[in-house]
Amino acid sequence: MIIAERKPIEEIxxxxxxxxxxxxxxxxxxxxxxxxxxxxxxxxLASALRIAAAQRGKQLEVxxxxxxxxxxxxxxxxxxxxxxRVTLVLSTACGVGVQAMAERFPxxxxxxxxxxxxxxxxxxxxxxxERCAACGDCTLHLTGGICPVARCSKSLLNGPCGGSKGxxxxxSEDVDCGWHLIVERxxxxxQLDRLEVNIPPKNWAASRxxxxxxxxxxxxxDEERE
Amino acid sequence: xxxxxxxxxxxxxxxFAVTAxxxxxxxxxxxxVRKKIELLRGTADAYNVTDCQTAVVRMSxxxxxILLVREGLEPVMQMxxxxxxxxxxxxxxxxxxxxxxxxxxxxxGDHQSFGAAGKLKGHPGAKNVYDVDSIQLVGILxxxxxxSRQQGGDxxxxxxxLFIGAAWTPLGDPIQIRxxxxxxxxxxxxxxxxxxxxxxxxxxxxxxxxxxxxxxHERAAILAGIIVPKSAAMLTYMNxxxxxxxxxxxxxxxxxxxxxxxAEGIRIATELIEQVRRIEGVxxxxxxxxxxxxxxxxxVGGAGLLPRPVV
Numbered sequence: 001m002i003i004a005e006r007k008p009i010e011e012i013x014x015x016x017x018x019x020x021x022x023x024x025x026x027x028x029x030x031x032x033x034x035x036x037x038x039x040x041x042x043x044x045l046a047s048a049l050r051i052a053a054a055q056r057g058k059q060l061e062v063x064x065x066x067x068x069x070x071x072x073x074x075x076x077x078x079x080x081x082x083x084x085r086v087t088l089v090l091s092t093a094c095g096v097g098v099q100a101m102a103e104r105f106p107x108x109x110x111x112x113x114x115x116x117x118x119x120x121x122x123x124x125x126x127x128x129x130e131r132c133a134a135c136g137d138c139t140l141h142l143t144g145g146i147c148p149v150a151r152c153s154k155s156l157l158n159g160p161c162g163g164s165k166g167x168x169x170x171x172s173e174d175v176d177c178g179w180h181l182i183v184e185r186x187x188x189x190x191q192l193d194r195l196e197v198n199i200p201p202k203n204w205a206a207s208r209x210x211x212x213x214x215x216x217x218x219x220x221x222d223e224e225r226e
Numbered sequence: 227x228x229x230x231x232x233x234x235x236x237x238x239x240x241x242f243a244v245t246a247x248x249x250x251x252x253x254x255x256x257x258x259v260r261k262k263i264e265l266l267r268g269t270a271d272a273y274n275v276t277d278c279q280t281a282v283v284r285m286s287x288x289x290x291x292i293l294l295v296r297e298g299l300e301p302v303m304q305m306x307x308x309x310x311x312x313x314x315x316x317x318x319x320x321x322x323x324x325x326x327x328x329x330x331x332x333x334x335g336d337h338q339s340f341g342a343a344g345k346l347k348g349h350p351g352a353k354n355v356y357d358v359d360s361i362q363l364v365g366i367l368x369x370x371x372x373x374s375r376q377q378g379g380d381x382x383x384x385x386x387x388l389f390i391g392a393a394w395t396p397l398g399d400p401i402q403i404r405x406x407x408x409x410x411x412x413x414x415x416x417x418x419x420x421x422x423x424x425x426x427x428x429x430x431x432x433x434x435x436x437x438x439x440x441x442x443h444e445r446a447a448i449l450a451g452i453i454v455p456k457s458a459a460m461l462t463y464m465n466x467x468x469x470x471x472x473x474x475x476x477x478x479x480x481x482x483x484x485x486x487x488x489a490e491g492i493r494i495a496t497e498l499i500e501q502v503r504r505i506e507g508v509x510x511x512x513x514x515x516x517x518x519x520x521x522x523x524x525x526v527g528g529a530g531l532l533p534r535p536v537v
Contacts, residue, residue, distance in 0.1 A: 153337050153339075154307070154308070154334050154335075154337060154354070154356045154359070155356045155359075156334060156356070156359040156360075157359055157362070158359050158360075158361040158362065158407070158410055159361075159403055159406065159407045159410065160398070160399075160400065160403065160407070161334040161360075162334075162393060162394075162395030162398050162422055162469060162470055163334075163336065163337070163398075163469050164398065164399050164400070164469055165398075165399055165467075165469040165470075166399060167399060167400070169337075170336065170337055170340065170469065171337050171339045171340075172339070177399070177400075179400070179403075180399060180400050183400040183402060183403050184400070187402065192402070192403075192406075195403060195406055196406055196409065196410070198361060198365070198410050198413055198414055199362075200362065200365070201312060201357070201358045201362045201365075201366070201377060202358075204357065
């Protein structure tokens, strides 16, 4: 799941500036699950903006809409009527949703209301942590199902650096050493010998380093199907 | 000879090698480097030049190493994976070798959030690189040297004479992987190994036994790390906060009770050298007298390792 966190209210107020009307556009998928930008959070943010405007003696019309998936064009279309009525749209979807809205409504300012953080897992109520760096070349089978790219602060591929202590990363005592977890897991699986293989330099071209990525499934493309 | 470096020759001749560390300045003034050079001259076979240690910006390891070459000291240029991708690393290595730098220590580098353990600001907001890890870096250097070939496969116009080093934290967590990590570094092509500081001789001897069981001591020259202690507080800090460093309580007590703590620190370092020297497979020492270069001559001399051999 894509994990996001609402921007601080001061930053949001600064982003929307002096507009007289705003649509807060939520998304009912990932950002709803991580309680950053679903229908409930849209409502809370709308109230906060109304209160802030009232405190400053300003007129601000705040509309609300939450679509099923802001990253899909057909769902976005359902927001069109409200988008047309406002000066600015504040999207509480992830960065994909914001950009999908911007593509769909080219003449309307579409602004982010959340910070898109990472691909993560809900660990406990109110706690999410990063699990995947979307590097495009998954090697989880080599490391006991624990990703060294996402979970080692240095993305090391051949084992832990010399900086971990007591199972924690040198970056912070709040961060588990990803390699410590891998070693523990492979030990439990009786597969520690897997770490004896030297992993060559990674091909980061499959990652963001290769430029913006695209996946095309030809079998679903009419014009490319034989 | 792989590189023809003095360190390689000293080890090949069977001498007990000595390397010492030189930290570049936080500025562009060469005078502090020259002063350290004079304090260290003749005390070791080669001198490690650190690469923005603790992720704090300092004069580059390459530029400082070039000054050492000019002044007649042999550098071990340290190269971290933190700040450069494989293109920049190889480019820098070629330039360094062209300037007569033939020893390189491959390390991951402290994470940029480190900032001298909070003592300095550093650059915690920096974008790190870690394109390759230290083991992959060792392999890249070996390929430059043995195959005259870049990591990507393109040919060089000739081999790059390099004596390749790597670090080992034998007592680091998770400890069950540390011998494997050492083996991987040596398999990738490490010629010499410098260890994290050794204070607990018994535990280090046990780690060396595990390394010997795999024959690793015969495939790479292992130099035991010696950090010259200045105070009991420093030993306590290292024991508590520096990963992989275990300081026995009796050493802390001894420093605490000493009338002249600096003299005691030099004595402890000297004794540690004598003790690690007796462990089979230890072929030298790497001395770090952090911002106390004046201590190195006394430590090395006290251990009976002066003058350094001419090979």
